[in-house]
Amino acid sequence: QKKMILDLDTGVDDALAIAYAVAAPDVDLIGIVSSYGNNLLDVCAENSLKLLELLGQEDVPVFLGLPHSSTSDHFDVMQVSKDIHGDNGIGDVDLPAPKRPLEAMSGVDFYIEAAHKYGKDLIIIPTGPMTNLAAALKKDPEIAHLIGNVTFMGGALTVEGNVTDVAEANINQDAKAANDVLTSDLPLTMVGLDVTLRTLLTKKETQQWRDLGTKAGQAFADITDFYIDAYYNLDIDKNGCALHDPLAVGVSLDPSFVQTISLFMKVIYDEHNYARTIGDKDRLNEPNPNVQVAVNVDKDRYLATFMDLLTNLFKQ
Ligand code: BDR
Ligand code: CA
Numbered sequence: 001q002k003k004m005i006l007d008l009d010t011g012v013d014d015a016l017a018i019a020y021a022v023a024a025p026d027v028d029l030i031g032i033v034s035s036y037g038n039n040l041l042d043v044c045a046e047n048s049l050k051l052l053e054l055l056g057q058e059d060v061p062v063f064l065g066l067p068h069s070s071t072s073d074h075f076d077v078m079q080v081s082k083d084i085h086g087d088n089g090i091g092d093v094d095l096p097a098p099k100r101p102l103e104a105m106s107g108v109d110f111y112i113e114a115a116h117k118y119g120k121d122l123i124i125i126p127t128g129p130m131t132n133l134a135a136a137l138k139k140d141p142e143i144a145h146l147i148g149n150v151t152f153m154g155g156a157l158t159v160e161g162n163v164t165d166v167a168e169a170n171i172n173q174d175a176k177a178a179n180d181v182l183t184s185d186l187p188l189t190m191v192g193l194d195v196t197l198r199t200l201l202t203k204k205e206t207q208q209w210r211d212l213g214t215k216a217g218q219a220f221a222d223i224t225d226f227y228i229d230a231y232y233n234l235d236i237d238k239n240g241c242a243l244h245d246p247l248a249v250g251v252s253l254d255p256s257f258v259q260t261i262s263l264f265m266k267v268i269y270d271e272h273n274y275a276r277t278i279g280d281k282d283r284l285n286e287p288n289p290n291v292q293v294a295v296n297v298d299k300d301r302y303l304a305t306f307m308d309l310l311t312n313l314f315k316q
Contacts, residue, residue: 002148002253003030003118005111007065008245009037009128009170010047012085012227016310017127017153017245018051019220022060023309024253030114032062033107035128037173038081039089041067044128047089049098054216055313058100065107065132068174080163084230091226093219111136115143122146123252126181127153127245129170134177137184144185151252153245154178155192155267155277157293162236167275168193171267175275179267182277188291190265191248192277195258195297199247200240203228205307209314217314243306250302251294257302258294265291 004027008014021029032052034045041064048062086092103110111133114122124147126133137144154170155178161167171178182188203225210221224241231241251257264283268276283289 002027003114003122004028004252005031005033005114005122005124006249007033007035007107007124007126007128007132008044008048009035009039010044010051011038011089011128011245012091012223013241013243013245014038014127015047015051015090015220015223016243017125017249018048019055019310019313020246020249020306021125022055022057023313024249027253029057029060031110032060033065033110033132034062035065035126035132036067037128037170038085041065043089045102046098049100049102050095051090053098054095054219056316061103063103063105063107063110066135068129068131083234084227086226091223093222093226095219107132108135108139112140112143115146119146120148122148124150125152125248125252126150127170127248129173130154130177130181131174134174134180137180137186147186149189149252150181150186151189151191151248152181153191153196153248155190156194157190157192157277158194158295159197161275162193163275166273168277171277172275175267175269178275178277179269182265182267182291185290189251189255189260190277190291190293191251191258192294195294196242196244196247197237198297199243199299199302200237201228201243201303202240208307208311212311212314214314214316220310220314246306247297247302250305257298259296260292260294262289263291263293264289265293
C-alpha cells in the first residue's frame with residue numbers, strides 16, 4: 001500500500017484533492033503538510049483540519065509548513081486567490097472549528113522522517129508552493145534518492161501561465177524552491193496547466209453531491225460551486241472549474257490518465273520570465289531525465305473516476 005503525503009495551500013481544489021486521496025483505494029494518507037498560497041499558512045492548515053473532520057478522517061495528522069521566506073513581490077496574489085477561493089479559502093463555506101490541534105513536529109521534519117521510514121513506498125503530492133519540500137531537501141539531501149515519487153500540481157510547458165504569460169500560480173509563489181525541487185534527483189511528475197485546464201467540473205456534477213443529502217455532499221457542493229462561479233465571473237473558463245489539484249492525486253495513483261514527455265526541467269527565477277517552467281537545454285543529451293511532464297489527459301476517464309470516488313465518499 002502506497003503512503004501518501006499531501007502538501008496543500010487549502011484552497012477549493014486542494015479540498016477536492018483531500019477528498020480524492022481519502023476516497024482512493026490502496027492508499028494510506030499518512031499526513032498533510034500545510035503550505036500558504038490560496039490563503040495564509042495557518043488558514044490553509046486549519047482548512048485541512050476542518051475538511052478532514054468533515055470526512056471523518058480525524059486520525060490523519062496535519063503539520064505546519066513554512067511561510068513564504070522570499071522578499072520577492074511576486075508571491076503577493078492574495079487578493080486574486082480570495083476572489084477565486086473565497087475569503088476563507090474554501091468558498092466562504094463555514095465549517096466547524098477543528099477539535100484537534102496541528103502536530104508539534106514541523107512539516108519539513110515530517111517529510112524527512114517519512115522518507116527514511118517508507119522509502120520508495122512514499123508518494124508526495126505538492127499542490128501549492130514547493131517551499132517545504134525544497135527545505136526538506138536542503139536539510140537532508142539524501143531523501144531525493146529515497147522517496148518513490150513526487151507528483152506536483154504546478155507549472156506550464158505547452159501553454160501560457162495563469163498569473164503571468166509564463167507563470168503558474170504555485171510556481172509563482174516560490175520559483176526558487178520549485179527550481180530546487182525540479183533540479184534535484186527526485187523522481188517527479190509535473191501535472192501543470194497543460195492538462196489541468198482541460199479537466200473541468202460543472203454544477204451538474206456538484207448537484208449530484210448535494211442530492212446525496214449528506215453533510216459532506218452538501219458542503220463540498222457549496223465549496224466547489226463558489227469556485228465554478230469564480231471561473232465564470234472572472235472569465236477564466238465559462239464551462240466549469242479546473243480540477244488542478246485532484247488531477248495530481250489521480251495521476252500519482254494511475255499515471256495512465258496522462259501522456260507524458262521526459263525532460264530535465266528548470267524554473268527561471270530571475271526577473272525576466274519569473275516562474276517559467278522549461279526544459280533544461282544544457283541537459284538535453286543526458287540520459288534518464290527525472291521529470292515526467294504531463295502534456296495530454298484522458299479527461300473523460302479521469303472525470304468518471306473522480307466522480308465515482310468522491311460521490312461514494314460523500315455518501316457515507
Ligand atoms: C494552482 O494554484 C492554486 O490556486 C490552486 O489551488 C492550484 O493548486 C493552480 O494554478
Ligand atoms: Ca493548490
